Amino acid sequence: MSYSHCDWPEDEIKRVGYRVVDEIARYLTHLPERPPFEPVPGEAVAAFLDTPAPQQGQAADAILDEVVHGPMRWPFGQGHPRFFAWVNSTPAMMGIFADALAAALNPSCAGGNHAAIYIERQVIAWYRELLGLPRSWGGLLVSGGSMAALTALAAARHARAGFDVRRRGLQHGDRPLVVYRSAEAHTCHEKAIELLGIGSAQMRVIPCGADMRMSVAEFEQAVREDLDRGCTPVALVASFGTVNTGAVDPLEAIAASCRRHGVWLHVDAAYGGPAVLSDRYASGRSALALADSVALDPHKWLFVPIEAGAVLVRNTQVLRDAFSLVPPYIQAAAPADPARIDPVFGFPWFSEYGFQQTRGFRALKCWMVMKQFGLRGYADAVARCITLADRLAAHVADAPDFELFEPRGMSVVCFRYAPPGPVAPELDALNKRVLTAVQLGGQYFLSGTTLAGRSYLRACIVNGRTRESDIDGLLPAVRQAAAGCLD
Numbered sequence: 175m176s177y178s179h180c181d182w183p184e185d186e187i188k189r190v191g192y193r194v195v196d197e198i199a200r201y202l203t204h205l206p207e208r209p210p211f212e213p214v215p216g217e218a219v220a221a222f223l224d225t226p227a228p229q230q231g232q233a234a235d236a237i238l239d240e241v242v243h244g245p246m247r248w249p250f251g252q253g254h255p256r257f258f259a260w261v262n263s264t265p266a267m268m269g270i271f272a273d274a275l276a277a278a279l280n281p282s283c284a285g286g287n288h289a290a291i292y293i294e295r296q297v298i299a300w301y302r303e304l305l306g307l308p309r310s311w312g313g314l315l316v317s318g319g320s321m322a323a324l325t326a327l328a329a330a331r332h333a334r335a336g337f338d339v340r341r342r343g344l345q346h347g348d349r350p351l352v353v354y355r356s357a358e359a360h361t362c363h364e365k366a367i368e369l370l371g372i373g374s375a376q377m378r379v380i381p382c383g384a385d386m387r388m389s390v391a392e393f394e395q396a397v398r399e400d401l402d403r404g405c406t407p408v409a410l411v412a413s414f415g416t417v418n419t420g421a422v423d424p425l426e427a428i429a430a431s432c433r434r435h436g437v438w439l440h441v442d443a444a445y446g447g448p449a450v451l452s453d454r455y456a457s458g459r460s461a462l463a464l465a466d467s468v469a470l471d472p473h474k475w476l477f478v479p480i481e482a483g484a485v486l487v488r489n490t491q492v493l494r495d496a497f498s499l500v501p502p503y504i505q506a507a508a509p510a511d512p513a514r515i516d517p518v519f520g521f522p523w524f525s526e527y528g529f530q531q532t533r534g535f536r537a538l539k540c541w542m543v544m545k546q547f548g549l550r551g552y553a554d555a556v557a558r559c560i561t562l563a564d565r566l567a568a569h570v571a572d573a574p575d576f577e578l579f580e581p582r583g584m585s586v587v588c589f590r591y592a593p594p595g596p597v598a599p600e601l602d603a604l605n606k607r608v609l610t611a612v613q614l615g616g617q618y619f620l621s622g623t624t625l626a627g628r629s630y631l632r633a634c635i636v637n638g639r640t641r642e643s644d645i646d647g648l649l650p651a652v653r654q655a656a657a658g659c660l661d
């Protein structure tokens with residue numbers, strides 16, 4: 175090698191790059207022929223963990239050989255047409271290429287007057303439009319729903335604490351802060367509440383009814399109790415599409431209640447947001463606009479490769495007030511006015527609106543995938559996932575040896591194997607064994623969950639490659655896996 179590590183000649187970039195493209199094409203087109211998941215064998219794990227850092231640099235082809243026989247040999251299965259676990263989607267092709275292009279440009283999207291910043295602003299505006307939020311809303315891209323929750327709740331804490339949390343912290347005996355979340359809200363909110371110093375003991379879990387939606391009466395009751403105890407209600411986390419069952423909380427009534435009590439309403443639409451493009455969930459557009467902040471995960475139902483999350487807020491100035499701490503090497507030139515564009519520094523920096531300083535060019539993959547699909551293409555893809563989930567639910571409802579959990583929503587189907595004979599708790603234990611048997615069986619990959627104290631299998635269809643035949647084969651495959659568990 176007669177060139178430096180960071181300075182390859184054009185022909186070599188092309189030669190290695192074309193091989194990378196070959197490997198991507200081979201991987202993606204042959205994925206359906208493989209099991210969705212195979213556990214990494216012990217020897218391979220040991221080889222991964224025990225290999226020391228190389229002393230000498232290696233040739234590109236040798237590195238790519240290892241990639242083919244390592245990470246590409248033992249994937250977790252996201253993107254496989256029969257992978258239905260968690261809320262993990264198939265990566266869109268333009269997003270895959272975008273990651274390489276973004277790395278080639280390697281801008282920091284902290285801020286500045288360069289195109290990547292305007293692409294991110296455009297992406298935020300497009301997501302705002304997709305969700306039906308007013309033009310006055312703004313926000314930024316983050317790693318995912320968890321960071322979106324942390325960012326939004328940090329803004330809520332700043333806005334509603336009633337004292338200067340940034341300066342005082344939470345250690346001076348001020349009125350204790352309380353955050354509310356529904357029993358079905360994602361656990362990332364609890365992590366955020368802990369990290370923000372509010373403490374999970376000051377988090378009230380508001381029960382859900384049998385419909386898996388948050389009870390507004392219970393929320394009202396909890397707020398009254400907290401006010402009586404001298405606490406400050408700060409924020410409520412509601413869901414537009416829960417992970418467990420795709421439930422949508424009664425957002426209109428919740429928003430009215432939050433307004434009455436001065437509580438910040440954060441709506442977690444990380445998974446469910448894109449459902450507003452479907453006829454069934456179109457009313458979500460006006461409901462989401464009642465929130466103070468909304469989380470959306472482009473790396474879920476918008477088919478952007480992981481990681482990509484978005485946080486959108488009603489009042490961007492609150493976000494800036496909660497996070498802005500401009501270092502001296504930027505301060506002198508950075509514009510204070512959000513409307514002014516400085517020739518070098520551009521708009522006020524994204525880094526003033528969130529925790530990260532150096533920020534990657536995530537926006538490019540969001541932007542390229544949005545262009546690949548268009549809003550119409552997204553609407554079709556979302557509707558297709560919902561139709562496939564309906565189809566699966568109908569199969570389960572028709573099967574005498576399966577139980578469907580209802581109500582169900584969006585593109586999630588929770589069900590359990592329930593042959594005649596065993597009853598709870600044996601059925602719970604059986605379904606846990608069945609889940610593992612399915613995951614290791616090489617035909618399908620599901621996740622599991624607990625609903626009303628019982629174990630369920632869970633399929634979430636946010637998969638652009640799943641066909642009807644993949645749906646139709648699932649129950650037979652579960653039966654086959656279960657047969658091995660009953661012996």
Ligand SMILES: *Cc1c(COP(=O)(O)O)cnc(C)c1O
Nearest residue numbers: 261318319320360362417444445
């Ligand atoms: C995935 C998810 C989260 C967490 O988001 P990450 O992207 O995993 O950090 C939060 N809420 C819902 C509803 C989700 O589906």
